[in-house]
Amino acid sequence: MALDRKPAPNDLGAFWMPFTANRQFKKAPRMLVGAKDMHYTTADGRQVLDGTAGLWCCNAGHCRPKITEAIAKQAAELDYAPAFQMGHPAAFELANRIIEIAPKGMEHVFYTNSGSESVETALKLAIAYHRARGEGARTRLIGRERGYHGVNFGGISVGGIVNNRKVFGTLLGGVDHMPHTHLPAQNAFSKGQPEHGAHLADELERIVALHGAETIAAVIVEPMAGSTGVLLPPKGYLERLRAITKKHGILLIFDEVITGFGRLGSAFAAQHYGVLPDMMTTAKGLTNGVIPMGAVITTPEVHDAFMQGPEHMIELFHGYTYSGNPIASAAGIATLEVYKEEGLFERAAEMAPYWQDALHSLKGLPHVIDIRNEGLIGAVELEGIAGEPTKRAFSAFLKGFEKGIMIRTTGDIIAMSPPLIIEKSHIDTLIGTLSEVLKTLD
Numbered sequence: 001m002a003l004d005r006k007p008a009p010n011d012l013g014a015f016w017m018p019f020t021a022n023r024q025f026k027k028a029p030r031m032l033v034g035a036k037d038m039h040y041t042t043a044d045g046r047q048v049l050d051g052t053a054g055l056w057c058c059n060a061g062h063c064r065p066k067i068t069e070a071i072a073k074q075a076a077e078l079d080y081a082p083a084f085q086m087g088h089p090a091a092f093e094l095a096n097r098i099i100e101i102a103p104k105g106m107e108h109v110f111y112t113n114s115g116s117e118s119v120e121t122a123l124k125l126a127i128a129y130h131r132a133r134g135e136g137a138r139t140r141l142i143g144r145e146r147g148y149h150g151v152n153f154g155g156i157s158v159g160g161i162v163n164n165r166k167v168f169g170t171l172l173g174g175v176d177h178m179p180h181t182h183l184p185a186q187n188a189f190s191k192g193q194p195e196h197g198a199h200l201a202d203e204l205e206r207i208v209a210l211h212g213a214e215t216i217a218a219v220i221v222e223p224m225a226g227s228t229g230v231l232l233p234p235k236g237y238l239e240r241l242r243a244i245t246k247k248h249g250i251l252l253i254f255d256e257v258i259t260g261f262g263r264l265g266s267a268f269a270a271q272h273y274g275v276l277p278d279m280m281t282t283a284k285g286l287t288n289g290v291i292p293m294g295a296v297i298t299t300p301e302v303h304d305a306f307m308q309g310p311e312h313m314i315e316l317f318h319g320y321t322y323s324g325n326p327i328a329s330a331a332g333i334a335t336l337e338v339y340k341e342e343g344l345f346e347r348a349a350e351m352a353p354y355w356q357d358a359l360h361s362l363k364g365l366p367h368v369i370d371i372r373n374e375g376l377i378g379a380v381e382l383e384g385i386a387g388e389p390t391k392r393a394f395s396a397f398l399k400g401f402e403k404g405i406m407i408r409t410t411g412d413i414i415a416m417s418p419p420l421i422i423e424k425s426h427i428d429t430l431i432g433t434l435s436e437v438l439k440t441l442d
């Protein structure tokens with residue numbers, strides 16, 4: 001039916017919000033109107049401590065002048081340049097700077113606009129890489145239960161979060177999943193990497209035996225699974241996964257959309273865990289979350305496989321209108337400069353023990369059944385209310401917001417990933433307030 005009125009600018013109906021309880025939100029909106037460093041400002045003028053770096057992305061904190069000024073300057077100088085068959089200097093400069101901080105052995109960058117697009121790009125690259133080398137039967141993609149790889153069809157196919165998959169049809173064919181690594185009975189309240197579960201990587205051998213290695217293109221995992229509630233790799237697990245993929249000629253993709261750019265105290269999880277994949281997918285912290293941008297980072301082996309055929313021919317029929325957009329590139333360069341000048345990755349590593357102690361001080365509070373942490377990331381898992389999953393943690397989120405902290409919840413897990421500029425006093429406030437909230441939960 002046609003609208004017989006124009007909506008008022010502040011009507012909330014038109015915007016169908018992503019991953020949001022729309023009806024609940026629109027009854028009691030949580031509006032943010034400003035941000036600076038560690039805090040958001042709400043529409044009613046309150047300061048809210050950001051315990052989540054926005055959505056795991058504002059690693060340098062909010063409204064950093066170096067980044068906002070770089071964006072303004074670039075927008076006034078070169079707003080857009082075609083991404084296909086044309087270039088501009090900032091995209092090349094940023095790629096070099098990414099490679100400077102990437103693990104040794106990573107040498108090329110393919111730009112996207114989000115984590116989801118980085119994942120689709122990496123999956124396509126994996127299949128096309130094998131074809132370019134004459135192994136065109138390698139088309140299968142292996143993900144993991146409870147993995148989150150964004151929301152596009154490839155990503156939800158290899159992903160393992162049932163609500164993100166079950167209403168969207170048959171998804172991609174030729175996909176299989178390894179088991180997740182969450183073993184609460186053995187590993188609850190582990191500090192950092194848990195002891196038990198390296199053997200779960202051997203499940204890949206079972207999948208290889210089932211399908212034949214010669215049909216498998218790639219395995220994609222988050223080195224530390226963030227969105228599903230901070231599931232850490234058991235000690236030795238990633239090393240085994242690397243050894244098995246290598247043995248069978250299968251590419252290993254680390255989805256570093258959350259772990260990239262300092263979250264664990266190194267530029268990437270690949271360095272933190274000392275395991276080199278063949279490709280890494282990134283986004284979020286690349287531009288401090290300020291402008292949408294993602295990047296797939298590859299080894300020369302992957303890249304070089306495509307560099308054949310006549311030189312005037314396009315080597316890879318893939319890319320986005322906004323791949324390497326000038327303003328996003330400028331934001332990326334400025335962001336990487338802020339990380340470097342302020343030593344924010346090292347800072348995350350230095351702050352991690354204090355963060356760990358603070359988080360684990362919540363042990364023993366009502367409903368808390370597990371606490372997990374690594375670098376500047378942490379999760380508190382609550383026992384769900386019988387018959388009403390997610391409600392208890394969501395109530396913690398709402399109460400926390402009222403009391404001036406922003407946390408995130410997934411299922412009945414509270415996840416936190418503060419900006420890397422966090423001070424000890426902020427950690428005290430964040431965890432102290434969360435502790436008060438936990439004591440008041442039904």
Ligand SMILES: Cc1ncc(COP(=O)(O)O)c(C=O)c1O
Pocket residue numbers: 113114115116117119148149150151222226227255256257258283284
């Ligand atoms: C590991 C991982 N991959 C992919 C994505 C998707 O990123 P985006 O929301 O930018 O598409 C996310 C987002 O949280 C993520 O955590």
